Amino acid sequence: MADHGNSNRITREYLDSxxxxxxxxxxxxxxxxxxxxxxxxxxxxxxxxxxxxxxxxFPGAAxxxxxxxxxAGAILWWGMAEEEEVSRLAxxxxxxxEIIKPYADRELIYRRIRHAEETGLLAVGIDIDHPFAEDGSxxxxxxxxxxxxxxxxxxxITRATRLPVIIKGVLSLQDTERCLSAGAGGLVLxxxxxxxxxxxxxxxxLPAIAEKVNGRVPLFADCEIQTGMDAFKALSLGAxxxxxxxxxxxxxxxxxxxxxRDYLLRANRELKKAMAYTGRxxxxxxxxxxxxxx
Numbered sequence: 001m002a003d004h005g006n007s008n009r010i011t012r013e014y015l016d017s018x019x020x021x022x023x024x025x026x027x028x029x030x031x032x033x034x035x036x037x038x039x040x041x042x043x044x045x046x047x048x049x050x051x052x053x054x055x056x057x058f059p060g061a062a063x064x065x066x067x068x069x070x071x072a073g074a075i076l077w078w079g080m081a082e083e084e085e086v087s088r089l090a091x092x093x094x095x096x097x098e099i100i101k102p103y104a105d106r107e108l109i110y111r112r113i114r115h116a117e118e119t120g121l122l123a124v125g126i127d128i129d130h131p132f133a134e135d136g137s138x139x140x141x142x143x144x145x146x147x148x149x150x151x152x153x154x155x156x157i158t159r160a161t162r163l164p165v166i167i168k169g170v171l172s173l174q175d176t177e178r179c180l181s182a183g184a185g186g187l188v189l190x191x192x193x194x195x196x197x198x199x200x201x202x203x204x205x206l207p208a209i210a211e212k213v214n215g216r217v218p219l220f221a222d223c224e225i226q227t228g229m230d231a232f233k234a235l236s237l238g239a240x241x242x243x244x245x246x247x248x249x250x251x252x253x254x255x256x257x258x259x260x261r262d263y264l265l266r267a268n269r270e271l272k273k274a275m276a277y278t279g280r281x282x283x284x285x286x287x288x289x290x291x292x293x294x
Contacts, residue, residue: 005197011224014201017294018233023279030275031282032268036218036240037122037164037185041095042073043268044283045231047260048222048245049099049125049168049188051079057252062089064252068260069094072268075122077243080141083115090119099125099168104138104147113161121163123185126154129169129192151178158183168192168222171200176209180216187213188243190222203237207288210238228270232278235271236286 003009034044047069053061062078066089069076076094078086080101090096098121100112109126116124131148133139139146158165164185169192170176179187189206191199202221210219218240225231231242244267251259275281278290 007191007194007197007199007201008224010198011191011201011203014204015224015230015233018203019292019294020232020236020274020278021290021292022277023290024277025279027276027279028281030272030280032271032275034241034283036075039095039122041075043264043271044235044239044241045228045264045267045271046075046220046241046243047077047248047264048225048243049077049079049097050245050249051081053249053252057249060256061249061252063092064256065089065248065260066092066094066096068248068251068258068264071258071261072264074264075241077125079127083112086115086121087119090121095122097121097123097125097166099127099166101127101141101144102131102146102149104145106153108144109157110160113157113163113165117161117163123164123166124161125166125168125186125188126157127168127192128175128179129190129195151182154179154182154184158185164217166220170209171202171205173205173208173212176212180213184217186218186220186240188220188222189239193223193245203234206234206237206239228267228272229274231267231271232274233291235283236280236291237288240283 032043070093076096079099098116113124128149131146166186167179167184168188170187189202220241221234221239222243225242225244226247234242248260251263
């Protein structure tokens with residue numbers, strides 16, 4: 001029964017319950033290029049904001065992720081890291097987004113954002129879903145105390161940088177409204193790899209959040225996105241991009257040299273197939289009416 005409320009399993013089951021209807025008439029070869037923050041990228045399929053790969057896997061694993069993202073033309077998201085590591089990974093040339101923890105020392109957030117600006121990152125983000133430990137007390141990560149972020153504080157942060165500030169961990173209309181009012185530049189729908197059990201699957205709330213946002217900022221889908229078909233479902237329901245995480249860790253283990261690149265390119269091909277079979281020529285043609293719940 002230990003797995004009963006596992007949010008990863010619930011999310012996976014929800015993704016698999018979403019079916020597609022085919023539309024072949026007047027279809028065309030798909031173009032999966034996407035535009036975000038004024039730039040055009042090869043695909044809306046990106047890496048998730050992983051972190052500590054060299055510690056949990058092996059030395060060089062983080063570089064393998066950065067190198068593979070560059071070779072696949074994908075955006076590289078990266079999680080908690082020291083400035084030197086962020087600079088090193090950015091040096092591989094993939095457009096990069098750094099996710100910053102909700103440090104209780106707010107000045108540390110500002111310092112990390114200033115470094116991201118100096119490093120030429122595409123955007124920065126903040127994990128709003130990582131302030132608390134398992135017992136609900138303030139969390140501590142790598143010796144740093146965390147604290148929940150307030151709407152007014154977030155507004156101060158977004159005004160203090162020229163970079164888009166993406167908020168990761170949104171799963172409700174309430175947080176959506178407050179993040180938008182604070183000037184968020186994007187939202188990541190995520191339960192942070194089962195950080196809390198029984199979390200609503202990101203794609204279950206995506207349509208309502210997409211309706212509320214109404215194109216003002218991009219939405220990104222996280223958690224259990226594994227394939228191009230998963231990406232197609234998320235994009236059809238309103239996401240501008242999707243983040244693949246743990247499958248890329250497996251790809252690094254199996255093939256440190258080319259695993260990430262090959263996995264991302266395969267996911268791109270799967271996305272193109274799903275778009276071709278449903279009559280979607282570009283990402284602008286994505287349509288929630290092709291998705292049906294089992």
